[in-house]
Amino acid sequence: MPRRRVSMDDIARHVGLSRTTVSFVINGRTDMNISEESRKRVWDAVRDLGYRPDAGARSLAARRTDLIGVVTDITTSPFGGGIVQGAQDAAWRQGKLLLIVGTDGDPGVEAAAVDMLLERRVEGMIYATLAHREVAVPKAMTEVPTVLVHCFDGALPHVLPDEAEGGRTGTRRLIDAGHRRIGLINLDPAVPAAVGRRAGYERALAEAGIPVDPRLIVSGDATATSGFERAAELLDLDDPPTGLFCCTDRMAMGAYDAVRERGLRVPQDIGVVGYDNQEIIAAYLRPPLTTVALPFDEMGAAAVAMLTDPDGPGAGRTIGCPLVERASV
Amino acid sequence: MPRRRVSMDDIARHVGLSRTTVSFVINGRTDMNISEESRKRVWDAVRDLGYRPDAGARSLAARRTDLIGVVTDITTSPFGGGIVQGAQDAAWRQGKLLLIVGTDGDPGVEAAAVDMLLERRVEGMIYATLAHREVAVPKAMTEVPTVLVHCFDGALPHVLPDEAEGGRTGTRRLIDAGHRRIGLINLDPAVPAAVGRRAGYERALAEAGIPVDPRLIVSGDATATSGFERAAELLDLDDPPTGLFCCTDRMAMGAYDAVRERGLRVPQDIGVVGYDNQEIIAAYLRPPLTTVALPFDEMGAAAVAMLTDPDGPGAGRTIGCPLVERASV
DNA sequence: TTGTAGGCGTTATCAC
DNA sequence: GTGATAACGCCTACAA
Numbered sequence: 001m002p003r004r005r006v007s008m009d010d011i012a013r014h015v016g017l018s019r020t021t022v023s024f025v026i027n028g029r030t031d032m033n034i035s036e037e038s039r040k041r042v043w044d045a046v047r048d049l050g051y052r053p054d055a056g057a058r059s060l061a062a063r064r065t066d067l068i069g070v071v072t073d074i075t076t077s078p079f080g081g082g083i084v085q086g087a088q089d090a091a092w093r094q095g096k097l098l099l100i101v102g103t104d105g106d107p108g109v110e111a112a113a114v115d116m117l118l119e120r121r122v123e124g125m126i127y128a129t130l131a132h133r134e135v136a137v138p139k140a141m142t143e144v145p146t147v148l149v150h151c152f153d154g155a156l157p158h159v160l161p162d163e164a165e166g167g168r169t170g171t172r173r174l175i176d177a178g179h180r181r182i183g184l185i186n187l188d189p190a191v192p193a194a195v196g197r198r199a200g201y202e203r204a205l206a207e208a209g210i211p212v213d214p215r216l217i218v219s220g221d222a223t224a225t226s227g228f229e230r231a232a233e234l235l236d237l238d239d240p241p242t243g244l245f246c247c248t249d250r251m252a253m254g255a256y257d258a259v260r261e262r263g264l265r266v267p268q269d270i271g272v273v274g275y276d277n278q279e280i281i282a283a284y285l286r287p288p289l290t291t292v293a294l295p296f297d298e299m300g301a302a303a304v305a306m307l308t309d310p311d312g313p314g315a316g317r318t319i320g321c322p323l324v325e326r327a328s329v
Numbered sequence: 330m331p332r333r334r335v336s337m338d339d340i341a342r343h344v345g346l347s348r349t350t351v352s353f354v355i356n357g358r359t360d361m362n363i364s365e366e367s368r369k370r371v372w373d374a375v376r377d378l379g380y381r382p383d384a385g386a387r388s389l390a391a392r393r394t395d396l397i398g399v400v401t402d403i404t405t406s407p408f409g410g411g412i413v414q415g416a417q418d419a420a421w422r423q424g425k426l427l428l429i430v431g432t433d434g435d436p437g438v439e440a441a442a443v444d445m446l447l448e449r450r451v452e453g454m455i456y457a458t459l460a461h462r463e464v465a466v467p468k469a470m471t472e473v474p475t476v477l478v479h480c481f482d483g484a485l486p487h488v489l490p491d492e493a494e495g496g497r498t499g500t501r502r503l504i505d506a507g508h509r510r511i512g513l514i515n516l517d518p519a520v521p522a523a524v525g526r527r528a529g530y531e532r533a534l535a536e537a538g539i540p541v542d543p544r545l546i547v548s549g550d551a552t553a554t555s556g557f558e559r560a561a562e563l564l565d566l567d568d569p570p571t572g573l574f575c576c577t578d579r580m581a582m583g584a585y586d587a588v589r590e591r592g593l594r595v596p597q598d599i600g601v602v603g604y605d606n607q608e609i610i611a612a613y614l615r616p617p618l619t620t621v622a623l624p625f626d627e628m629g630a631a632a633v634a635m636l637t638d639p640d641g642p643g644a645g646r647t648i649g650c651p652l653v654e655r656a657s658v
Numbered sequence: 659t660t661g662t663a664g665g666c667g668t669t670a671t672c673a674c
Numbered sequence: 675g676t677g678a679t680a681a682c683g684c685c686t687a688c689a690a
Contacts, residue, residue: 007667018677023669034675055448056394057667059385060682081410088431092438097445099426102417109421116426119384224613253613280609284553284582336683347661352685363659386683389666662689667682674677 006049014049015041026053059121066096068307069117069144072128073105082296083128083149089297090304096123111138118143124307127151128300132161132193147303147313150296157306157313159299163193166321167200168207170245170273170292175208177271177329179243182210183234185227185255186219187247194219197247197275216241220251227254235262235270242270243329249274249281252289252328271329275321288326295319335378343378344370355382388450395425397636398446398473401457402434411625412457412478412632419630423637425452440467447472453636456480457629461490461522476632476642479625486635486642488628492522495650496529497536499574499602499621504537506600506658508572511539512563514556514584515548516576523548526576526604545570549580556583564591564599571599572658578603578610581618581657600658617655624648 008026012019017038025034025042045051059065068091074081084100091098099122101113117125118140127137128149135151148158174182184201187194198217205212218233220226227246234241235258244259246252252274259270266272266287274282277293298319306313337355341348346367354363354371374380388394397420403410413429420427428451430442446454447469456466457478464480477487503511513530516523527546534541547562549555556575563570564587573588575581581603588599595601595616603611606622627648635642 005667009667019668020670020677020679021675024676027669038675052444052448054389054450054667055445056385056388056450057682058669060383060389060684061667061669063669063682065385085431088429092430097428097430097449100417100429101421101426102414115381116384119381120426121383121385250609250613257615278609280579280607281613284579284610286586334683338683348684349662349686350660353660356685367659383683386666387685389668390683390685392666392685660690662687664687665685670681671679672677673679674675 005054006051008051008053010049011042011045011051014045017042065121065123067120067122068096068098068304069114069120069122069125070098070100070128071103071110071113071117071125071141072100072130073103074128074130082294083300083303086297086300087126087128087149087304088300090301094304094308096304096308107138111140114138114140124313126300126303126307127156128303131191132163133191145307145313147306147316149299149303152316157316159302159306159316160318161294161299162318162320163196164200164203166275166292166294167197167245168204169200169321169323170197170275171201171204172208173273173290173323173329174243174245174271175204175210177243177267179241179271179329180210181213181216181239181241182243182245183216183218183231183241185230185234185244185246185251186217187222189219194247201245222248222250224250224254224257227251228258229254231255231258232261235259235264244270244272245275246272247275249276249278249289249291252291253281253285256285267327267329273329277324282324282326285328287328290326290328291324292321293324294321334383335380337380337382339378340371340374340380343374346371394450394452396428396449396451397425397633398443398449398451398454399427399429399457400432400439400442400446400454400470401429401459402432403457403459411623412629415626415629416455416457416478416633417629418626419633423633425633425637436467440469443467443469453642455629455632455636456485457632460520461492462520474636474642476635476645478628478632481645486645488631488635488646488648490623490628491647491649492525493529493532495604495621495623496526496574497533498529498650498652499526499604500530500533501537502602502619502652502658503572503574503600504533504539506572506596508570508600509539510542510545510568510570511572511574512545512547512560512570514559514563514573514575514580515546516551518548523576530574551577551579553579553583553586556580557587558583560584560587561590564588564593573599573601574604575601576604578605578607578618578620581620582610582614585614596656596658602658606653611653611655614657616657619655619657620653621650622653623650 012022025039103109124145129151148156152158218230220230274289274291277291282289282291341351354368432438453474458480477485481487547559549559603618603620606620611618611620
């Protein structure tokens, strides 16, 4: 039999002050200059009666919800969750709450989600994807400040990983270890991540004065099987590479097998660098995989920062992909 | 220069009806029996003026927020995220929204999170943990219906995986494949998952008329390294097991290495079953790992179902751990 | 069928 | 220093 919730009125009545006064002390407003005595009595009453301000009512009157909406196709994924995580942490630190809805990529659900969030009067939205890709967002999304994370649509501000820099970083790690012939096991050349990473790869080679050999650049899908096959092709070349830069850790996982199958060892005979830093693969492979990480947490945090910036989201940002050093090169 | 939001009043004025009438048609109330004509005009106006009901205002007046709070230490984890995912999906289907706050297990943050959620007037809360364990929740949590997921505190209703059933299932899979000597690489015997799984293991053996050999039961931590070491011990026994039931997929990953190192093969020589169904390990191991899955999604969905059940959360539930058949036995 | 009026719990404006 | 009083946007008896 839960008693009626205690309201601000109850507090006011209890301490014999007006609602206004109570509101002021609870919101810690100093401009209205209230006696220490009254302040204390109010706080005591709050504690004694177990009063909790009603955020909904407050929002209605104050016209701010402190809510940020998130619509994303990221679900259980072992990775990518970092975006939501980073956003959540950043939001929490600013007293904002996230309203997250997972859409599984279904456009119908996305539109419904945006509507629902708009009805909740979110003050901004984040649209985040698992894969780096171009998207078309529900148009209602533009009704509030919105930032795209890990995706872009040519119009809205976005936060993207700097794939080119990542590609360069990974490649250079191999070069620094003395490798001159470095194979690139790329993703489907059409996807944004692939073009960026390849550009970075070529740039790193150029900077080291190493000519790019097209035969050393192959591509496949993001699976261990694919990595295995592509690595095998590369290793069976007449003049095989001694370093392998794989565009996903899964591919690197497959590459390990190809290397092993040829009686070679990582890293003594072949240096391998992955991409994604999927802990569960990278850290537990033997030897542990040196890989380029996608800065998910930072991307999520950056998006929130852009949204809460009083000057508005700005144009967009790109975030570096740091190298995670382990033992495969 | 965003025009003032359009309110219900605007609609009413626009169509020349009262707010009441508009409210009724928008909320689809049939009891009040309104002319088709009026209904249509209202909906047209809604569309034309781009009206969106204000969920906050609605909550205030109707005394229901359709909000469920989630406090959890599950973050980016490659697994466990399924709980939030399952909860989110179930909530969405019921028109509820989740207010999720990740606490990283910090009790201070947890308490603050609960307060914040209570101020938002969530109608129920879910407290979910990554690991199956006993917890102490912030006491304010009991102010609304709450269910614990993947954890328990002896008082609140909870949703737990049926570890014993899972232990039995995994073990039986090995037995069914003809194995009679089956090693159990358990977790720290003190943790709930370990006691449940071991009980299931012993039960399966008993049902098959196989005596339990204490030397076949070892334990370690949930790492590949630990799995490697424990498996090695077992395989080096005078009378080694032919089947290995590992309490985590990571352990199984290590066990694979131990098997391989001894010139044996999975599954021909040694059958291996894991636990957790961490896709990224289980599916990409060679051969792919047969493993017992933790029903995260179902647990999350069950929690939401309990919360939205008009009869209240009830006492608690336990959910089965299905076997995911791959190729390691 | 439709309209009136009061209430939900706060904030905010101004006067006292 | 403090207190009426009017929003905020919507719901809902109750009346017409």
